[in-house]
Amino acid sequence: MFESTTQIRVRYAETDQMSVVYYGNYAQYFEVGRVESIRQLGLSYKQIEEFGVIMPVVEMNIKFLRSAEYDDLLTVKTSVKELPTNHKIEFHQEVYNEANKLLTVGRIVLYFIDAATKAKTNMPALLKEKLEKFF
Amino acid sequence: MFESTTQIRVRYAETDQMSVVYYGNYAQYFEVGRVESIRQLGLSYKQIEEFGVIMPVVEMNIKFLRSAEYDDLLTVKTSVKELPTNHKIEFHQEVYNEANKLLTVGRIVLYFIDAATKAKTNMPALLKEKLEKFF
Amino acid sequence: MFESTTQIRVRYAETDQMSVVYYGNYAQYFEVGRVESIRQLGLSYKQIEEFGVIMPVVEMNIKFLRSAEYDDLLTVKTSVKELPTNHKIEFHQEVYNEANKLLTVGRIVLYFIDAATKAKTNMPALLKEKLEKFF
Amino acid sequence: MFESTTQIRVRYAETDQMSVVYYGNYAQYFEVGRVESIRQLGLSYKQIEEFGVIMPVVEMNIKFLRSAEYDDLLTVKTSVKELPTNHKIEFHQEVYNEANKLLTVGRIVLYFIDAATKAKTNMPALLKEKLEKFF
Numbered sequence: 001m002f003e004s005t006t007q008i009r010v011r012y013a014e015t016d017q018m019s020v021v022y023y024g025n026y027a028q029y030f031e032v033g034r035v036e037s038i039r040q041l042g043l044s045y046k047q048i049e050e051f052g053v054i055m056p057v058v059e060m061n062i063k064f065l066r067s068a069e070y071d072d073l074l075t076v077k078t079s080v081k082e083l084p085t086n087h088k089i090e091f092h093q094e095v096y097n098e099a100n101k102l103l104t105v106g107r108i109v110l111y112f113i114d115a116a117t118k119a120k121t122n123m124p125a126l127l128k129e130k131l132e133k134f135f
Numbered sequence: 136m137f138e139s140t141t142q143i144r145v146r147y148a149e150t151d152q153m154s155v156v157y158y159g160n161y162a163q164y165f166e167v168g169r170v171e172s173i174r175q176l177g178l179s180y181k182q183i184e185e186f187g188v189i190m191p192v193v194e195m196n197i198k199f200l201r202s203a204e205y206d207d208l209l210t211v212k213t214s215v216k217e218l219p220t221n222h223k224i225e226f227h228q229e230v231y232n233e234a235n236k237l238l239t240v241g242r243i244v245l246y247f248i249d250a251a252t253k254a255k256t257n258m259p260a261l262l263k264e265k266l267e268k269f270f
Numbered sequence: 271m272f273e274s275t276t277q278i279r280v281r282y283a284e285t286d287q288m289s290v291v292y293y294g295n296y297a298q299y300f301e302v303g304r305v306e307s308i309r310q311l312g313l314s315y316k317q318i319e320e321f322g323v324i325m326p327v328v329e330m331n332i333k334f335l336r337s338a339e340y341d342d343l344l345t346v347k348t349s350v351k352e353l354p355t356n357h358k359i360e361f362h363q364e365v366y367n368e369a370n371k372l373l374t375v376g377r378i379v380l381y382f383i384d385a386a387t388k389a390k391t392n393m394p395a396l397l398k399e400k401l402e403k404f405f
Numbered sequence: 406m407f408e409s410t411t412q413i414r415v416r417y418a419e420t421d422q423m424s425v426v427y428y429g430n431y432a433q434y435f436e437v438g439r440v441e442s443i444r445q446l447g448l449s450y451k452q453i454e455e456f457g458v459i460m461p462v463v464e465m466n467i468k469f470l471r472s473a474e475y476d477d478l479l480t481v482k483t484s485v486k487e488l489p490t491n492h493k494i495e496f497h498q499e500v501y502n503e504a505n506k507l508l509t510v511g512r513i514v515l516y517f518i519d520a521a522t523k524a525k526t527n528m529p530a531l532l533k534e535k536l537e538k539f540f
Binding site: 205206 | 279297
């Protein structure tokens with residue numbers, strides 16, 4: 001299993017008039033979590049796109065347990081529990097607040113897509129090489 | 136079953152560098168779909184908050200089948216398949232493009248929460264009255 | 271002078287914990303105002319990009335006079351006061367609420383840029399033809 | 406003069422189909438810059454709101470010189486050039502990319518507003534005490 005964490009400070013823009021983070025903004029927090037997890041592997045999502053592979057999200061399931069508030073320093077925990085063997089990669093993600101309370105749980109599935117042909121493809125070799133050390 | 140539709144024009148701001156709508160923005164489209172479905176019942180979500188009830192999202196499941204593009208005039212179909220009997224309401228939502236292709240499917244669960252006490256509560260009487268005609 | 275109006279319903283996502291529209295979101299409202307003004311001329315900003323011209327914003331000045339609130343049906347008034355003669359176009363934009371109170375005033379300058387070469391260019395002929403009737 | 410810097414990593418969500426940061430998102434970057442500058446003074450904007458003072462933006466002027474791209478690590482430089490003597494505070498803000506190129510320049514004016522009465526008020530004493538050391 002590969003696991004990483006990153007921190008995000010809640011912006012004023014991300015709150016709504018319930019005085020909590022708008023539910024739709026967790027998709028951005030999860031995106032940041034995934035991007036930083038790839039950076040912690042020693043490459044970047046930007047490089048993956050430069051290799052000609054894009055990774056659109058095809059499924060997102062989120063449970064909202066507690067609210068995040070303005071200026072909270074959130075911790076996003078991102079894990080990959082199974083090494084991808086085809087065009088699919090699944091991330092499990094959790095958001096915690098400073099009191100270490102679990103706020104949100106997400107399961108996000110992305111495809112590896114060839115940017116030129118738009119066809120499904122496999123995980124880029126360099127990402128695979130970095131990731132398989134954890135399995 | 137209660138069903139309604141509304142239309143949304145994709146904004147430039149909502150695209151990303153894949154030249155499609157960023158996946159996180161569908162939460163906003165679904166919010167607009169729910170809000171307009173309540174308006175079509177003859178009241179407004181704003182009024183519900185004025186009654187002292189807020190409706191936070193507790194669960195969101197989205198499948199992304201096809202991409203929406205800049206300037207697409209999307210149709211959001213919003214339905215409630217079961218009349219709520221407790222603090223929970225479930226919406227089924229679909230996004231279609233102008234070619235009537237199904238782009239995105241969502242299932243969103245919200246709670247009825249008393250804004251003052253933050254306790255779970257039942258559907259406001261006025262909303263129930265409007266909605267139960269469809270069941 | 272060319273003038274057009276369009277309407278925008280404030281989304282929950284666009285509010286912040288001051289219970290008003292977050293100041294940064296007016297840039298999106300202004301974008302929608304400009305895009306709809308071009309549509310009212312009988313073409314679309316999407317087509318302009320398909321002609322190979324992009325229109326990045328190079329300057330934005332906004333005065334915030336009064337707040338917009340959740341679910342307000344705003345009117346965005348967009349005007350071009352001078353026919354562009356070079357690579358520059360200037361829009362004057364105003365946002366009004368349902369009580370016809372002026373909320374926000376903006377002056378936004380965009381360039382016409384050749385998408386391929388990234389060089390400054392002139393207004394596309396088709397847009398010029400549509401626009402010059404108003405001057 | 407009080408000056409501070411903070412860094413922001415560009416999110417995928419913040420790009421648009423021109424493959425650069427959407428112009429409207431700089432308002433968020435500037436907000437983060439101001440919030441972090443207050444934190445570097447030894448208090449927080451959150452505390453200021455807890456003292457009963459809110460700081461709405463009343464004017465924003467931005468010049469866009471160069472584009473920011475996905476995954477850029479931006480530096481936001483935030484300065485206050487004059488100690489506020491009434492209900493007004495003015496921030497000068499600049500965004501630089503990793504090559505130290507100046508991308509965006511902003512001048513943002515905010516008011517100190519009493520959250521309860523909505524009347525203009527003066528800078529909270531604690532903020533004044535921290536800030537006046539720099540003048």
